[in-house]
Amino acid sequence: DSGVTQTPKHLITATGQRVTLRCSPRSGDLSVYWYQQSLDQGLQFLIQYYNGEERAKGNILERFSAQQFPDLHSELNLSSLELGDSALYFCASSEGLAGGKWFFGPGTRLTVL
Amino acid sequence: GEDVEQSLFLSVREGDSSVINCTYTDSSSTYLYWYKQEPGAGLQLLTYIFSNMDMKQDQRLTVLLNKKDKHLSLRIADTQTGDSAIYFCAERKNSGNTPLVFGKGTRLSVIA
Numbered sequence: 001d002s003g004v005t006q007t008p009k010h011l012i013t014a015t016g017q018r019v020t021l022r023c024s025p026r027s028g029d030l031s032v033y034w035y036q037q038s039l040d041q042g043l044q045f046l047i048q049y050y051n052g053e054e055r056a057k058g059n060i061l062e063r064f065s066a067q068q069f070p071d072l073h074s075e076l077n078l079s080s081l082e083l084g085d086s087a088l089y090f091c092a093s094s095e096g097l098a099g100g101k102w103f104f105g106p107g108t109r110l111t112v113l
Numbered sequence: 114g115e116d117v118e119q120s121l122f123l124s125v126r127e128g129d130s131s132v133i134n135c136t137y138t139d140s141s142s143t144y145l146y147w148y149k150q151e152p153g154a155g156l157q158l159l160t161y162i163f164s165n166m167d168m169k170q171d172q173r174l175t176v177l178l179n180k181k182d183k184h185l186s187l188r189i190a191d192t193q194t195g196d197s198a199i200y201f202c203a204e205r206k207n208s209g210n211t212p213l214v215f216g217k218g219t220r221l222s223v224i225a
Contacts, residue, residue: 002155033212043201043215056212090155092213100144102213104156 003027004093004105012111018079021108025072025093031055032074033094033102034066038087049074050097081112117216119202124222131189133219135202140183146203146213147176147187156201159187164207189221197223 003026013019025032034046036059045058049068060066063081068074078085092104118136125131137145143164148156162169162176162185169176175188189196199218205211 002157042217045212045214048212058212092156101158101161102146103158104148106155 002103002105004091004103006089006091006105006108008108009106010109010111012113013081014113015081015083017081017112018077019081019110021076021078021089021091021110023074023076023091023093023105025074025091026103029093029095029103030072031094031097032068032072033092034060034074034076035090035092035104036087037090037107043090046076055097078110083112086110086112117202117204117214119200119216119219121217122220122222124224125192127192127194127223127225129192131187131192131196131221131223133187133189133200133202133221135185135187135216137183137185137202137204138214139204139206140180141207142204143207144205145176145178145185146201146205147174147185148201148203148215150199150201150218152198159200192221192223194223194225197221 005024007022030051033048036044046060047066048056052068063079066076088107090107092102094102146161147159173190177186199220201218202216203213
């Protein structure tokens with residue numbers, strides 16, 4: 001158990017819908033990262049938050065947004081869903097900004113029908 | 114190249130050593146990582162190495178780093194069937210606040 005929790009574990013929805021994925025980092029970790037894992041693209045970095053502020057952005061679509069709350073949990077919002085958004089979405093956390101140990105959650109499997 | 118590269122498949126016999134190789138992109142990368150992903154599961158941090166080290170050993174795992182060639186390897190001694198999984202190499206570049214960049218993963222199959 002990495003100490004990073006993600007809910008829900010599975011999500012099935014239809015095209016055009018909006019979903020919210022939730023992540024709680026390990027106790028004491030201030031950074032939260034979101035990644036998308038698909039068969040063709042591998043693991044792609046989406047966005048990072050550190051202590052409530054956005055710190056880095058990757059290949060995140062405009063239809064996707066995220067935030068980190070004062071209690072440090074984070075939510076990833078995916079809207080106007082398309083079939084191609086079906087993937088595993090992982091959250092990771094680390095203590096600071098400068099590397100070291102990164103721990104990943106179990107992931108949320110999103111299926112868009 | 115632009116990407117972190119790994120061979121896609123590796124098959125070994127139970128009890129043998131496995132060596133999974135990776136080439137990374139940035140000679141100034143500060144941290145290099147190995148993660149394990151079992152079917153339907155998340156990414157488990159196996160080990161990581163800071164770029165000023167050449168080698169790191171942790172029980173059955175040995176990581177070797179060749180900075181000149183930008184080559185990282187993970188050796189698993191006495192490979193067991195429970196080691197069957199996908200192994201991901203990742204680098205963290207030394208340029209500001211950067212995320213981990215992952216390879217596509219090597220699927221290790223252990224034959225009993």
